[in-house]
Amino acid sequence: MPTFDRLRLALAIALGALALGSALALAGVSAWLITRAWQMPLVLDLSIAVVAVRALGISRGVFGYCERLASHDTALRAAASARAEIYRRLAHGPADVTARLHSGDLLTRVGADVDTLADVAVRAAVPIGVAAVLGVAATAVIAMISPAAAAVLAVCLLVAGVLAPVLAARAARAQEVVARTQQSDRDIAAVTALEHAAELRVAGRLPTLIAEAEQRQRDWGSAIDRAAAPAAAATAVPALAIGASVIGAVVAGIGIAAHTAPTTLAVLMLLPLSAFEATAALPGAAVALTRGRIAGARLRELLPVEASESDVVVTTLAATPALAADLRAGYPGGPVGEHVALRLQPGARLAITGRSGAGKTALLMTLAGLLPPVDGAVTIDGNAATELTESQLRSAINYFAEDAHLFTTTVRDNLLVARGDRTDDELTDALTAVGLGDWLAGLPDGLGTVLIGGAAAVSAGQRRRLLLARVLLCPAPIVLLDEPTEHLDAADGQRILTALLDGSLLGAHRTVVVASHQLGIDITCPRLSIGDGG
Structure with missing residues (x-):
């Protein structure tokens, strides 16, 4: 105020x-x-x-x-x-x-x-x-x-x-x-x-x-x-x-x-x-x-009400925490999804499938602590997500939103949003890993090129890859990705999905949950199918 x-x-x-x-x-x-x-x-x-x-x-x-x-x-x-x-x-x-x-x-x-x-x-x-x-x-x-x-x-x-x-x-x-x-x-x-x-x-x-x-x-x-x-x-x-x-x-x-x-x-x-x-x-x-x-x-x-120091409970989380949920998810005032129970140990992989509108996004946002559960709870290392500070929650879980924002600033600054201490070499490696190496090489000022208009400066596929590069740079041990290959062609989309779920892109120590309706039959990780209730 x-x-x-x-x-x-x-x-x-x-x-x-x-x-x-x-x-x-x-x-x-x-x-x-x-x-x-x-x-x-x-x-x-x-x-x-x-x-x-x-x-x-x-x-x-x-x-x-x-x-x-x-x-x-x-x-x-x-x-x-x-x-x-x-x-x-x-x-x-x-x-x-x-x-x-x-x-x-x-x-x-x-x-x-x-x-x-x-x-x-x-x-x-x-x-x-x-x-x-x-x-x-x-x-x-x-x-x-x-x-x-x-x-x-x-x-x-x-x-x-x-x-x-x-x-x-x-x-x-x-x-x-x-x-x-x-x-x-x-x-x-x-x-x-x-x-x-x-x-x-x-x-x-x-x-x-x-x-x-x-x-x-x-x-x-x-x-x-x-x-x-x-x-x-x-x-x-x-x-x-x-x-x-x-x-x-x-x-x-x-x-x-x-x-x-x-x-x-x-x-x-x-x-x-x-x-x-x-x-x-x-x-x-x-x-x-x-x-x-x-x-x-x-x-x-x-504006949220700031908690006093006496109200903050200090909780220590493991470097690679486990994620568990027993809940029903949904948007406030919207339809309620079906009951979901899952337990993910560090390094686990899970693919959530279902038609558009089935409730995949609401479930991921609830797991990330962005939406409260309709009923039930989310726990991280046995601690209820509601009992963790916002800083602890964001340090443990990174949610990849399909409509995440690109700012009207340099490519470098758009990537440093994920983690501000990354070097230019690390930023370049992340862009190369998601298939933007040639695109970066063609920019007039490289990482210093300003994206005029933010998302308007790149194609839908390039925007999706830039956001994926943020995920690679983010240090959170639990990664939740909502339609990470949307707007990519089928071959590239399957290749990136496979790399995300087999550990070659994000590393075997990180827990990865992917929600997608484009999951190929050759991807063999555990799956959770969301029905029509969400």
Whole structure:
């Protein structure tokens, strides 16, 4: 969650108060100058006021610019630190927190929701602080001229600064949840179309999905419009409050006109107009606070609760641990797979077969600790997976996802994701082992070649081999592979599957579980067939 630097935030509020304070003083000095000039005094009597008008006009712009710099710097620093903290906690927290979310929804939360919370500093905290300072200052100045006019101004400022924002916040809150849902659905449809465009085009579903994303966008826009309409009505309240305060000032001025200088009366009439400049931003500030609370709630759902040191149980695992499971697997809210019982000793090989959609991926993700079992448990060296720390679990098990991400960075960095201390020779050997030696030799900068667009820079088969190279580099003793030869031709696919399961590619000491619907009859390792229940 974004944490704002209080000193920087206070500086932004102070600069904002000085900027609008200059506007308030400019209104007062201008009123005095206009009225005094009407009396046709000597020019020298007006020189100080003329210089003050110029100085206040310049200082308003300078202080306003400095306030923008300070508030945006505070917001951007808070957003950057919040994202770093979110990534850290997600990386070290339970993997099922993100595994249950679509990448589009995850993108919305880590992207738009953090930005919404960071905007609270610029759009809410600073305007509220500035309005409070300016409201008190304006009321105090008017009170020195007319306590009655000051009382009217104070009431009107409260109406404009409290009632209008409350109405705006209530209207926004009623629609923002719906709008957020539409935005999340839109992002899910858009990301799905981007990530799987080729497959969807072949299946003839891409136009439908794009149309769905466009419809979600229109629904989102409509929801936002519905949220904005009542908030727009709430912005009329400050205008009414300004009118009431001016009328109150006129009535009070008439009452004291007999014993008050015309210049003072002019200040009394015009000063309230500038006093309301700060309250004009408060309905928007209330909407920003409301959206910030909703975004904060969504981020709290995403962030795992960090365990205290006393809650962590230190468990020692063998260098080559055994894996056992007695469970039923399935996605949250989806169909439940059949009962599976297995026990894999170090170095064991297992092939999981079954048609597409039978539950192979859900089973592998459950074995890897990415999904909780529907019932039953997974144990590693006799220890329940739920009792191990995330670091222990990831060190013991490596899950090869068929849709794992390739980053828009160098080939080297894409491989070092698996293990950061590997040398270039080791990276080259891994690429050669999976059949990418010639491809690497043909790259302009070798391992330093940037994959522009990530997965878009390589073919589907090259992407699969790059991900396999990560598996070879990863030190985890238990490897779970989901369709590792998808998009490879039949001959290469069978050759790699055989190498994975006979120990020649991953080594006989590592436990290997492969889920595939392309397993040839010449592969003789133990098999587990998943039926139609998953």
